[in-house]
Each structure stands twice: as structure tokens, then as C-alpha cells.
Amino acid sequence: MSTATRQPAAQPVDRKPATMGQALGRALRDAMADDPDVHVFGEDVGTLGGVFRVTDGLAAQFGPDRCTDTPLAEAGILGTAVGMAMYGLRPVVEMQFDAFAYPGFEQLVSHVARMRNRTRGRMPMPLTVRVPYGGGIGGVEHHSDSSEAYYMATPGLHVVAPATVADAYGLLRAAIASDDPVVFLEPKRLYWSKADWNPQEPDAVPGIGKAVVRRRGSSATLITYGPSVPVCLEAAEATREDGAEGWDLEVIDLRSLVPFDEETVAASVRRTGRAVVVHESPGFAGPGGEIAARITERCFHHLEAPVLRVAGFDIPYPPPMLEQHHLPGVDRILDAVARLQWESDYTESPGSAEGRGGGVV
Amino acid sequence: MSGVPRLPAPQPTHEEVLVMTVLEQPGAYAPAPPPSWRPRTDAGPLLPDTEPYRVLGTRAAGRREGSGPEAELLRRLYAAVVRGRRFNEQATALTRQGRLAVYPSSRGQEACQVAAALALREHDWLFPSYRDTLAAVARGLDPVEVLSLLRGDWHHGYDSPGTRVAPLCTPLATQLPHAVGLAHAARLKGDEVAALALVGDGGTSEGDFHEALNFAAVWQAPAVFLVQNNGFAISVPLAKQTAAPSLAHKAVGYGMPGRLVDGNDAVAVHEVLCEALDRARAGGGPTLVEAVTYRLEAHTNADDATRYRTDDEVEAWRAHDPVTLLEHELRGRGLLDEATVREAEEAAEQQAAKLRERMHQDPSLDPTQLFAHVYAEPTPQLRDQAARLRAELAAGEETR
Structure with a gap:
């Protein structure tokens, strides 16, 4: 759609381009303004405003007791956050980089995730752990990990990953408001992604645990989240424009891995009959395995092909000069779509009125 | 193992091996502490x-x-x-x-x-x-x-x-x-x-x-x-x-x-x-x-x-x-x-x-409470698991 055809009503004048980083910062600022118990702390979040500048201006506005530079110690950050939550505060901590969060793992797994359960609900842990995560920014080792599988494997944690500017704001507000601990994975390479957005009237977004269909389609469903959402949308557009196969791909943005919105995924796959799960994190024992298993359990009789996965290789995160070979890209996604057994006989199942585009190759 | 360098014989004391650093060369620098150093807490x-x-x-x-x-x-x-x-x-x-x-x-x-x-x-x-x-x-x-x-x-x-x-x-x-x-x-x-x-x-x-x-x-x-x-x-x-x-x-x-x-x-x-x-x-x-x-x-x-x-x-x-x-x-x-x-x-x-x-009195734990305090609200998956456990328990009751 060209700008010339846009209707003024659909594009209010006060919507301006904003980056995901700005929306996240605004979410923190609004949450702190709304609730004096919200405290932001971590490494370099105060004077510097965070290495990605997400907390820029918070220390100046709310003072160093509300937005605090801590000693350089992730277990200490998470451990003290537990104590603060015990006293009724609502801590929001930053882990600076995905692979720097690991020293805090014991606090996260042994206490943050379990305190509500251990105390039979008497001590909830309303804390948000912001983790800049994922690759694609040319980061040297320990700056590009996709660590979501570790968190997903820990009962008691919510795991959220926004993919759009509006979701970044809405989901971070929801995470901070949640009475449960949320590991909030911020896709680093989307920090600078832009969308028209109005901080005065941020778009209403569904709460944590609801996936959204980012693109309607009928041939197959791409299931993804975080940094791979724009890649999947690009793949879907590419196959439409390319026209050779003529696949009309549906793209689901999970938005949260825990809770996992099985209903939205199952409804889509039952309609399309084919599914590919796409993520950056290694495929082996990764989120895609869990999602594929659940699709198989829920949609077996609707499936025309095995659920495929396009994931990072099962290797330690590679050097930046090779990361383009590791990360799921448009070609690799479309290759997977091509392997969804289009040659097999396919009988339209009742209810799939929309049918499939193209199909048999 | 052959070829591995051996540790030297017992070391001379720290004082004996101390070599003059660049900072200590006479006339090279003023004998001041590093610029931003200042004494902290008295131990x-x-x-x-x-x-x-x-x-x-x-x-x-x-x-x-x-x-x-x-x-x-x-x-x-x-x-x-x-x-x-x-x-x-x-x-x-x-x-x-x-x-x-x-x-x-x-x-x-x-x-x-x-x-x-x-x-x-x-x-x-x-x-x-x-x-x-x-x-x-x-x-x-x-x-x-x-x-x-x-x-x-x-x-x-x-x-x-x-x-x-x-x-x-x-x-x-x-x-x-x-x-x-x-x-x-x-x-x-x-x-x-x-x-x-x-x-x-x-x-x-x-x-x-x-x-x-x-x-x-x-x-x-x-x-x-x-x-x-x-x-x-x-x-x-x-x-x-x-x-x-x-x-x-x-x-x-x-x-x-x-x-x-x-x-x-x-x-x-x-x-x-x-x-x-x-x-x-x-x-x-x-x-x-x-x-x-x-x-x-x-x-x-x-x-x-x-x-x-x-x-x-x-x-x-x-x-x-x-x-x-x-x-x-x-x-x-x-x-x-x-x-x-x-x-x-x-x-x-x-x-x-x-x-x-x-x-000496046995406590009574309700297994269906296993799912009660994992999250403020159970996830759909936990609700499914709780339902399956309740069904197992009910089946166990019936066969008793």
C-alpha cells in the first residue's frame, strides 16, 4: 500500500515513527509513574541509560533509588530483587545481554520461579527480568544467545518475546503488572525497528499468553516469535510475490512462549494442514520441538505433512562473520515450506473452505 | 611428562625480584599516585x-x-x-x-x-x-x-x-x-x-x-x-x-x-x-x-x-x-x-x-493442589494436567 492511498482516519496525525527501544523505555517510564513500587535496576541502567539506552532518562526522572546502577553481579541483582519483591516492591531488572544472565540462573530457577509455589501463594514474585536477546547484530561471543529454552523448561516463569513496537510497550506493561515472574526477552536486532506509534495512546494489545496471527494465509502456518517474526513475514511476502509456488502462508506471532497459546496455533494448523516452527535458538531440545509435539497431539488428523522446524544450528553461537549462515533466513524458511510434502494427495478437509493456494508441486 | 617446562627451584622473595617500573624511573614522572586513586575506607x-x-x-x-x-x-x-x-x-x-x-x-x-x-x-x-x-x-x-x-x-x-x-x-x-x-x-x-x-x-x-x-x-x-x-x-x-x-x-x-x-x-x-x-x-x-x-x-x-x-x-x-x-x-x-x-x-x-x-499424625495433602500455586492463574497446559490427575484419582477411587 502506497502512502498516497492511506486514509487520514486510519493514520492519525499523532502517530509518529518510534523504535522498539523507545517503546520499551516508555513502558518502563509509564509503569514507574503509575506505581511507586516499580523499581528498575541493573548494570548501567542509571546514568548511562542501559547499553541499549532503553532506561534512558529514568534515573533523572525518578532518582537513583528508583532506577539504580547495581554492582556487576547478575545473581546479586536477581537475589536482591527476590528480597525486594518479598517486601512488596515490583522490581524490573535488566540482564544487559542474554549470555550474561547465566550467573543469575540459580536465583531464577531455585527462587524466582518457585517462591509462589513454595509459599503456597503467600509470596508471589511480581518481578520482570528484561533480557536483550538473540543474534543478528554482529555481536561477539556471549552477546547473541537465544536462551529461551532454558527459561521455558522452568515451571513458574512466564517467557515473553515481543516482535513489534506496539507489543513491546503493551507486553512490557503487562509483564510489570503481572504478579508472576516474567522473563522478558527483547530481540536485540529489533530494538531499532520502527513503526508508527502514539505514546499517548499506545495500541491496545492482548495480554500475556495470547498469540496473534500476523498474516492470514491458507497454505501453511509459520509459527514464530521475537526476532524471527519479521523474517517469516518477509518469507510469506516473498513466496506471494515470487508466485512460482504460490503459497499463501499464515504467520503466527506467539508473543509469549509461556503461557503457550495452543488454541490459536491449533486452530491455524487445522485450517492450513501444514506447519513450520521458526526460531533462532538451537533446534535440538528447543522450543520448536515442544511446539511441534503439541501440534501433532492436537492436529494429527489435519496434518498433511510432519511439522518441520527451522532453527539455529545445534552449535554454540557462531562468530559474527558467519552468523548469517546460522540464523533462520527467508530462503531456509521457504525451503522448509517446500518440503511440506506438497506432492502427496490432499483431500480438502471439511471446514477448510479457504482452501490452499497453489499446493501440489 | 617429558618436554613440559619444569617449575623453577623455590622462588626468591617478592622484594628480591622487584624490578623498578617505568613509573619509578628517576625523573620520568612525578611520584604521585595514579590520577583517580584516593584512599577509601580505613580498614x-x-x-x-x-x-x-x-x-x-x-x-x-x-x-x-x-x-x-x-x-x-x-x-x-x-x-x-x-x-x-x-x-x-x-x-x-x-x-x-x-x-x-x-x-x-x-x-x-x-x-x-x-x-x-x-x-x-x-x-x-x-x-x-x-x-x-x-x-x-x-x-x-x-x-x-x-x-x-x-x-x-x-x-x-x-x-x-x-x-x-x-x-x-x-x-x-x-x-x-x-x-x-x-x-x-x-x-x-x-x-x-x-x-x-x-x-x-x-x-x-x-x-x-x-x-x-x-x-x-x-x-x-x-x-x-x-x-x-x-x-x-x-x-x-x-x-x-x-x-x-x-x-x-x-x-x-x-x-x-x-x-x-x-x-x-x-x-x-x-x-x-x-x-x-x-x-x-x-x-x-x-x-x-x-x-x-x-x-x-x-x-x-x-x-x-x-x-x-x-x-x-x-x-x-x-x-x-x-x-x-x-x-x-x-x-x-x-x-x-x-x-x-x-x-x-x-x-x-x-x-x-x-x-x-x-x-505422629499423618498430614493430608491434596494432590489436586499441586497445580494451585505455580502461577497466579494456571496456564491452559496446567489446567489440562490438573484435569488428567483428577481423572486418575477418580478412577483410583472407583477401583478401590
């Missing part, structure tokens, strides 16, 4: 005493002659350690009767446990480890609720926010940063509250010990750390745990005072903790207290202490027993008659009998 006042501080059997105790509040404190501590000793014995007995899954006994450490509980004010918080059940009981909590974890009942049995006693913590030293965070939060809210965290000698080797003390000192959090140095981390003696002059010396590196105290002297531990807690509440920052004590029993009922220590060593500590030390003091000062002894022992026996009786 002197932070250093612990050269030997553990004691009150019982010393002239310091003599200053407490009479029947004033000090005498009252001695009697309270005595009654509490007698009850505490009996509690430890009863809990260990309950493991033999299969009523407790495990009991890490604090026998021999009753002075620390009781003094910690009695040093706290109403709004202060206690952060115990798994060996500190007695401290929680001495603070007035229901012993059955405190033993919930060790019984195999729900992991945690008492109301932590209501009692201001955090859950018994199993992963070593991980409760220390919680104490710091809570104390810091209380201070931010303007509440006059201190947190006392208990840890063992082994726990001081954990990274969380370091991070907690560092955060506490940087934030000047109203937190006090009591290390009960009972000589062993299960089987590993302190010499294999640390090369520090004492555990209390570790405080100096964080910029907080370290206190070394006889951990079997309930009056000394109480006094040192009260001072530290008062200072913390008044905004004076944290303190590290090392109480030198001894674990008279094995690590738990599953451990065999004869594999790593001698009877002679244990006997030497029995002669320095916290109950005996207090009793001698009270008798020496005419504060203890047979009626008081009998009263304390009867109270301890009653508590033990009541505990025994209640622990």
Missing part, C-alpha cells in the same frame, strides 16, 4: 577481634551482676537453649521413627539459634537456612509448621510475611541476597526494619555470599549476616574451605565491620547481634558476624561423622557446650535454683511431647 575499625568475643565466665559477665534486665536476659536465654536442645533431640528422634524425612540438627549450636531469634525486634526479618529450624521455633513459630519441609509435607509450612521469617532455604547462601534486597526495600520505604541472615561456614564459599555482602555494603542495607562456623561443611573442614584469617575478616574486603564471637556463648552472640542490628536499623549499614561453634551431631541423620572427625574433638566441644556454659554462669551468680532448672526442663519436655504427638 582498621572494620577488623574483627583477634579471638572470639566471650561474655560467659569472663569479667564482662561479672559486670552483669544482680537481678536487673541482664539477669532476666540470662534466664530467658537459658530457658530457650534448654528448650532448643530438647527440640533438636526430639527432631532427630523423629527421623528414626520415620516422621521426618531428614533433620539437619543444630545440636551444639543452640546458643546461636536462640540468640539470633531473641535479638530480633518484632518487625525485623529472619532468613534461615535448612539447619536453622530452631531459630524459627525460638522466634515463636509453630514447630510443626517449621518442620513441614523436612517432613516431606508442602515445602514450606508457615506464613512468612506474617511471621517475618523467610522460608528455610536449601541452596546454600542463596537466601543472603534476599535478606539484602528485603532490608534495602524496607529502608527505601522508610521502615525501621533490619534483616538477619543465617549461613554456615561452607556457605561462605558460595558466590551468593560474596554478592550479597557486596550489595549490602554498597547499598548500606540494614542487613546482618551471622555465619555459624560449626567446623564442617558436611565432611569438609574449614581449612579446605578458606585460607582467610577468619571468616569475620571477609567483612573488611566489603567495607563492613566483621565481628568474631564465641558461638556457644549465648550472651555474647546476643549482644553482638543486638549491636549489629541496632546499627543497621539506625542506617549504619551491614555487619558480618562469625560465631565459632560446633555441630555436635552429624550433618544429617543420613551422615556418618566418624568418617571425618575424631571422638576427642567432639568431646572437647562437649566441654564447651552452650547449655552448660549458661548454666554455670547462672549458678555462679546465684540466678539458678533447682526449681528454675526443673521449670525449664519441664517446659522443654512439654514442647517435645506435643511435637511428638502432632508429628
Whole structure:
């Protein structure tokens, strides 16, 4: 759609381009303004405003007791956050980089995730752990990990990953408001992604645990989240424009891995009959395995092909000069779509009125 | 292995090999310290005493002659350690009767446990480890609720926010940063509250010990750390745990005072903790207290202490027993008659009998509650699993 055809009503004048980083910062600022118990702390979040500048201006506005530079110690950050939550505060901590969060793992797994359960609900842990995560920014080792599988494997944690500017704001507000601990994975390479957005009237977004269909389609469903959402949308557009196969791909943005919105995924796959799960994190024992298993359990009789996965290789995160070979890209996604057994006989199942585009190759 | 370079013969001393650095070349630079360096805290006042501080059997105790509040404190501590000793014995007995899954006994450490509980004010918080059940009981909590974890009942049995006693913590030293965070939060809210965290000698080797003390000192959090140095981390003696002059010396590196105290002297531990807690509440920052004590029993009922220590060593500590030390003091000062002894022992026996009786009643746990407090709202997946478990249970009922 060209700008010339846009209707003024659909594009209010006060919507301006904003980056995901700005929306996240605004979410923190609004949450702190709304609730004096919200405290932001971590490494370099105060004077510097965070290495990605997400907390820029918070220390100046709310003072160093509300937005605090801590000693350089992730277990200490998470451990003290537990104590603060015990006293009724609502801590929001930053882990600076995905692979720097690991020293805090014991606090996260042994206490943050379990305190509500251990105390039979008497001590909830309303804390948000912001983790800049994922690759694609040319980061040297320990700056590009996709660590979501570790968190997903820990009962008691919510795991959220926004993919759009509006979701970044809405989901971070929801995470901070949640009475449960949320590991909030911020896709680093989307920090600078832009969308028209109005901080005065941020778009209403569904709460944590609801996936959204980012693109309607009928041939197959791409299931993804975080940094791979724009890649999947690009793949879907590419196959439409390319026209050779003529696949009309549906793209689901999970938005949260825990809770996992099985209903939205199952409804889509039952309609399309084919599914590919796409993520950056290694495929082996990764989120895609869990999602594929659940699709198989829920949609077996609707499936025309095995659920495929396009994931990072099962290797330690590679050097930046090779990361383009590791990360799921448009070609690799479309290759997977091509392997969804289009040659097999396919009988339209009742209810799939929309049918499939193209199909048999 | 051949070809591997060999270490040289014993090294000359540091002074002998010292080479003049560029900065020290005459005339090259002004002999000034590096630009942004300036002296920080004076380490002197932070250093612990050269030997553990004691009150019982010393002239310091003599200053407490009479029947004033000090005498009252001695009697309270005595009654509490007698009850505490009996509690430890009863809990260990309950493991033999299969009523407790495990009991890490604090026998021999009753002075620390009781003094910690009695040093706290109403709004202060206690952060115990798994060996500190007695401290929680001495603070007035229901012993059955405190033993919930060790019984195999729900992991945690008492109301932590209501009692201001955090859950018994199993992963070593991980409760220390919680104490710091809570104390810091209380201070931010303007509440006059201190947190006392208990840890063992082994726990001081954990990274969380370091991070907690560092955060506490940087934030000047109203937190006090009591290390009960009972000589062993299960089987590993302190010499294999640390090369520090004492555990209390570790405080100096964080910029907080370290206190070394006889951990079997309930009056000394109480006094040192009260001072530290008062200072913390008044905004004076944290303190590290090392109480030198001894674990008279094995690590738990599953451990065999004869594999790593001698009877002679244990006997030497029995002669320095916290109950005996207090009793001698009270008798020496005419504060203890047979009626008081009998009263304390009867109270301890009653508590033990009541505990025994209640622990012999099987708790009833509802398996469907497994899913109740994982999240504020169960996820769809947990609701499915709960439904399947309910169906299993119903099927089990039918076939019965």
C-alpha cells in the first residue's frame, strides 16, 4: 500500500515513527509513574541509560533509588530483587545481554520461579527480568544467545518475546503488572525497528499468553516469535510475490512462549494442514520441538505433512562473520515450506473452505 | 611428562625480584599516585577481634551482676537453649521413627539459634537456612509448621510475611541476597526494619555470599549476616574451605565491620547481634558476624561423622557446650535454683511431647493442589494436567 492511498482516519496525525527501544523505555517510564513500587535496576541502567539506552532518562526522572546502577553481579541483582519483591516492591531488572544472565540462573530457577509455589501463594514474585536477546547484530561471543529454552523448561516463569513496537510497550506493561515472574526477552536486532506509534495512546494489545496471527494465509502456518517474526513475514511476502509456488502462508506471532497459546496455533494448523516452527535458538531440545509435539497431539488428523522446524544450528553461537549462515533466513524458511510434502494427495478437509493456494508441486 | 617446562627451584622473595617500573624511573614522572586513586575506607575499625568475643565466665559477665534486665536476659536465654536442645533431640528422634524425612540438627549450636531469634525486634526479618529450624521455633513459630519441609509435607509450612521469617532455604547462601534486597526495600520505604541472615561456614564459599555482602555494603542495607562456623561443611573442614584469617575478616574486603564471637556463648552472640542490628536499623549499614561453634551431631541423620572427625574433638566441644556454659554462669551468680532448672526442663519436655504427638499424625495433602500455586492463574497446559490427575484419582477411587 502506497502512502498516497492511506486514509487520514486510519493514520492519525499523532502517530509518529518510534523504535522498539523507545517503546520499551516508555513502558518502563509509564509503569514507574503509575506505581511507586516499580523499581528498575541493573548494570548501567542509571546514568548511562542501559547499553541499549532503553532506561534512558529514568534515573533523572525518578532518582537513583528508583532506577539504580547495581554492582556487576547478575545473581546479586536477581537475589536482591527476590528480597525486594518479598517486601512488596515490583522490581524490573535488566540482564544487559542474554549470555550474561547465566550467573543469575540459580536465583531464577531455585527462587524466582518457585517462591509462589513454595509459599503456597503467600509470596508471589511480581518481578520482570528484561533480557536483550538473540543474534543478528554482529555481536561477539556471549552477546547473541537465544536462551529461551532454558527459561521455558522452568515451571513458574512466564517467557515473553515481543516482535513489534506496539507489543513491546503493551507486553512490557503487562509483564510489570503481572504478579508472576516474567522473563522478558527483547530481540536485540529489533530494538531499532520502527513503526508508527502514539505514546499517548499506545495500541491496545492482548495480554500475556495470547498469540496473534500476523498474516492470514491458507497454505501453511509459520509459527514464530521475537526476532524471527519479521523474517517469516518477509518469507510469506516473498513466496506471494515470487508466485512460482504460490503459497499463501499464515504467520503466527506467539508473543509469549509461556503461557503457550495452543488454541490459536491449533486452530491455524487445522485450517492450513501444514506447519513450520521458526526460531533462532538451537533446534535440538528447543522450543520448536515442544511446539511441534503439541501440534501433532492436537492436529494429527489435519496434518498433511510432519511439522518441520527451522532453527539455529545445534552449535554454540557462531562468530559474527558467519552468523548469517546460522540464523533462520527467508530462503531456509521457504525451503522448509517446500518440503511440506506438497506432492502427496490432499483431500480438502471439511471446514477448510479457504482452501490452499497453489499446493501440489 | 617429558618436554613440559619444569617449575623453577623455590622462588626468591617478592622484594628480591622487584624490578623498578617505568613509573619509578628517576625523573620520568612525578611520584604521585595514579590520577583517580584516593584512599577509601580505613580498614582498621572494620577488623574483627583477634579471638572470639566471650561474655560467659569472663569479667564482662561479672559486670552483669544482680537481678536487673541482664539477669532476666540470662534466664530467658537459658530457658530457650534448654528448650532448643530438647527440640533438636526430639527432631532427630523423629527421623528414626520415620516422621521426618531428614533433620539437619543444630545440636551444639543452640546458643546461636536462640540468640539470633531473641535479638530480633518484632518487625525485623529472619532468613534461615535448612539447619536453622530452631531459630524459627525460638522466634515463636509453630514447630510443626517449621518442620513441614523436612517432613516431606508442602515445602514450606508457615506464613512468612506474617511471621517475618523467610522460608528455610536449601541452596546454600542463596537466601543472603534476599535478606539484602528485603532490608534495602524496607529502608527505601522508610521502615525501621533490619534483616538477619543465617549461613554456615561452607556457605561462605558460595558466590551468593560474596554478592550479597557486596550489595549490602554498597547499598548500606540494614542487613546482618551471622555465619555459624560449626567446623564442617558436611565432611569438609574449614581449612579446605578458606585460607582467610577468619571468616569475620571477609567483612573488611566489603567495607563492613566483621565481628568474631564465641558461638556457644549465648550472651555474647546476643549482644553482638543486638549491636549489629541496632546499627543497621539506625542506617549504619551491614555487619558480618562469625560465631565459632560446633555441630555436635552429624550433618544429617543420613551422615556418618566418624568418617571425618575424631571422638576427642567432639568431646572437647562437649566441654564447651552452650547449655552448660549458661548454666554455670547462672549458678555462679546465684540466678539458678533447682526449681528454675526443673521449670525449664519441664517446659522443654512439654514442647517435645506435643511435637511428638502432632508429628505422629499423618498430614493430608491434596494432590489436586499441586497445580494451585505455580502461577497466579494456571496456564491452559496446567489446567489440562490438573484435569488428567483428577481423572486418575477418580478412577483410583472407583477401583478401590
